[in-house]
Amino acid sequence: MQIFLQLVVSGISVGMIYGVIAFGYQLTFATSKTLNFGQGEALMTGALVGLTTINFLIGNHFGVSVAFILMIPVVLLFGACQGSVVEWLGVRQAIKTKSEAGWIMATIALGIIFKNLAENIWGRDALKFPSPLPEASLDIGGIRIQPMEVAIVIGALLMMLAVEVFNRTSIYGKAVVATSNDRDAAQLMGINTGRVITFSYALSSMTAALAGVLVAPVTLTGASMGAVLGLKAFAVAIIGGLSSGLGVVVGGLILGIVETLTGFYVSTGYKDVPGLVLLLIVLSVKPSGLFGKSAIKKV
Amino acid sequence: MLKIDQLVASYGKVRVLHGITLQVKKGALVALIGSNGAGKTTTLRAISGMLRPQSGSVQLGDAEIAGKPAYEIARRGLAHSPEGRRVFPTLPVRDNLELGAYPRLTGARTKGDVAADIERMYELFPRLRERRGQLAGTLSGGEQQMLAMARALMLSPEVLLLDEPSMGLSPKLVEEVFATIARLKAAGITMLLVEQFAAAALEVADFAYVLENGKIALSGEAAKMRDDPAVRAAYLGGGH
Numbered sequence: 268m269q270i271f272l273q274l275v276v277s278g279i280s281v282g283m284i285y286g287v288i289a290f291g292y293q294l295t296f297a298t299s300k301t302l303n304f305g306q307g308e309a310l311m312t313g314a315l316v317g318l319t320t321i322n323f324l325i326g327n328h329f330g331v332s333v334a335f336i337l338m339i340p341v342v343l344l345f346g347a348c349q350g351s352v353v354e355w356l357g358v359r360q361a362i363k364t365k366s367e368a369g370w371i372m373a374t375i376a377l378g379i380i381f382k383n384l385a386e387n388i389w390g391r392d393a394l395k396f397p398s399p400l401p402e403a404s405l406d407i408g409g410i411r412i413q414p415m416e417v418a419i420v421i422g423a424l425l426m427m428l429a430v431e432v433f434n435r436t437s438i439y440g441k442a443v444v445a446t447s448n449d450r451d452a453a454q455l456m457g458i459n460t461g462r463v464i465t466f467s468y469a470l471s472s473m474t475a476a477l478a479g480v481l482v483a484p485v486t487l488t489g490a491s492m493g494a495v496l497g498l499k500a501f502a503v504a505i506i507g508g509l510s511s512g513l514g515v516v517v518g519g520l521i522l523g524i525v526e527t528l529t530g531f532y533v534s535t536g537y538k539d540v541p542g543l544v545l546l547l548i549v550l551s552v553k554p555s556g557l558f559g560k561s562a563i564k565k566v
Numbered sequence: 567m568l569k570i571d572q573l574v575a576s577y578g579k580v581r582v583l584h585g586i587t588l589q590v591k592k593g594a595l596v597a598l599i600g601s602n603g604a605g606k607t608t609t610l611r612a613i614s615g616m617l618r619p620q621s622g623s624v625q626l627g628d629a630e631i632a633g634k635p636a637y638e639i640a641r642r643g644l645a646h647s648p649e650g651r652r653v654f655p656t657l658p659v660r661d662n663l664e665l666g667a668y669p670r671l672t673g674a675r676t677k678g679d680v681a682a683d684i685e686r687m688y689e690l691f692p693r694l695r696e697r698r699g700q701l702a703g704t705l706s707g708g709e710q711q712m713l714a715m716a717r718a719l720m721l722s723p724e725v726l727l728l729d730e731p732s733m734g735l736s737p738k739l740v741e742e743v744f745a746t747i748a749r750l751k752a753a754g755i756t757m758l759l760v761e762q763f764a765a766a767a768l769e770v771a772d773f774a775y776v777l778e779n780g781k782i783a784l785s786g787e788a789a790k791m792r793d794d795p796a797v798r799a800a801y802l803g804g805g806h
């Protein structure tokens with residue numbers, strides 16, 4: 268029982284990361300009925316930019332914790348720019364021409380380009396990311412928890428909460444919701460819906476980049492860290508609901524926990540299998556209507 | 567205030583509007599009537615930018631707006647309450663009203679007192695006050711229609727386009743809607759009203775155009791049209 272609980276607790280933090288990436292898929296799908304298949308690469312580039320930034324700050328005599336906090340705005344800004352570029356290069360034209368496949372190919376291609384760029388800049392090896400919190404585990408009733416795992420959960424929840432509060436209370440957030448509800452009607456209100464879609468891409472990559480620097484101190488970082496995360500989170504997003512809601516958090520947590528259980532009771536070598544099997548099931552159960560029929564038409 | 571000249575619009579290759587010319591003077595209520603499929607909705611969509619016209623001119627005040635994106639036309643003060651209401655279903659009534667004032671709240675248009683205007687909408691449509699916290703998607707058809715009109719008014723528009731505000735409503739509610747339109751007219755709001763209830767529309771309007779197969783077939787003062795036996799026979803049949 269003790270071991271089981273330990274595995275569940277360990278699964279929660281990685282599950283939160285899946286949840287956050289899936290949340291990012293939701294953000295762009297809501298406004299544009301398109302999504303960024305390079306979402307995992309957004310997480311990866313965010314983490315690597317964060318790594319360079321934090322090492323620079325540490326090199327300039329900042330403490331690790333202070334450096335980590337100072338790094339976050341840089342990473343958020345980078346994520347926002349990266350997401351805007353993806354929307355601009357890969358999605359905008361496809362939406363204009365109502366192309367159903369255009370954005371899929373384009374965002375995959377951009378993801379590969381980002382990965383290649385990262386390999387050239389940071390190399391192919393996994394890199395150690397300085398941890399802002401003590402790496403020694405806390406012992407809570409016999410269950411060991413890394414402080415950084417707690418930070419992941421809190422950081423992820425705060426980020427989603429911030430987006431929700433923005434959408435519900437500010438006029439710009441309401442314009443985002445209005446665009447998700449009915450793009451034409453939103454335009455009649457004077458809302459530049461094209462700009463809202465760019466914004467949702469920026470926000471989506473921003474959340475991925477933040478997830479990247481939250482998870483990096485626990486795992487390792489490197490050019491290849493994003494691809495599998497992005498795929499699994501896609502399965503989570505399809506199951507949890509692409510349009511909105513907390514289903515993605517629940518789905519992410521379940522997947523994270525199943526994975527750590529598989530890793531322990533079966534073999535760590537099979538840790539990635541449940542998520543990818545889930546993806547295969549999703550693809551075969553909902554072959555045509557992945558994005559919902561009406562959704563594709565509206566693009 | 568609104569001047570349309572030789573407006574041509576198509577859906578794909580199918581031409582629907584074959585050169586519409588019409589005018590709405592400041593403070594006037596102009597009705598655009600015609601049978602189903604005549605092109606009334608398309609005319610309004612081409613004016614507000616929901617549909618990009620192929621050629622022709624649309625002047626709002628002194629500015630040419632044909633071909634501009636819908637959001638920019640709205641920011642210049644043209645409000646369009648579209649066919650089918652199109653309220654934002656997952657947002658509460660109050661937020662729908664606020665979004666009507668989006669250009670005012672974001673600096674694209676003179677701000678004025680938005681809160682006071684929302685209050686004025688609640689006075690004009692008391693049902694909306696009762697429902698202000700409720701999601702717009704849960705309102706009845708009549709309430710959604712009121713919300714769509716109120717939301718459009720929140721722009722403090724120079725011109726208001728109304729597309730079949732009576733559609734799908736019970737006779738009692740239709741009467742209420744027309745009473746509201748008469749009140750808006752008395753308040754000096756410039757309006758272009760599309761209606762299938764031609765008789766009722768001619769009752770409140772100053773001037774009217776009859777649209778037939780994408781062309782203006784007839785135009786004149788509403789009062790004269792109402793009494794014209796030829797018009798009555800052709801367009802006001804069916805006892806409306």
Ligand SMILES: Nc1ncnc2c1ncn2[C@@H]1O[C@H](COP(=O)(O)OP(=O)(O)O)[C@@H](O)[C@H]1O
Binds near residue numbers: 577609
């Ligand atoms: N989205 C559309 N795509 C193609 N044709 C359309 C579309 N909307 C309307 N039409 C056609 O355009 C014509 C005019 O329609 P509409 O403007 O809606 O007429 P009205 O509002 O007077 O009933 C009709 O023949 C209709 O079939």
Ligand SMILES: [Mg+2]
Binds near residue numbers: 607608
């Ligand atoms: Mg119509």
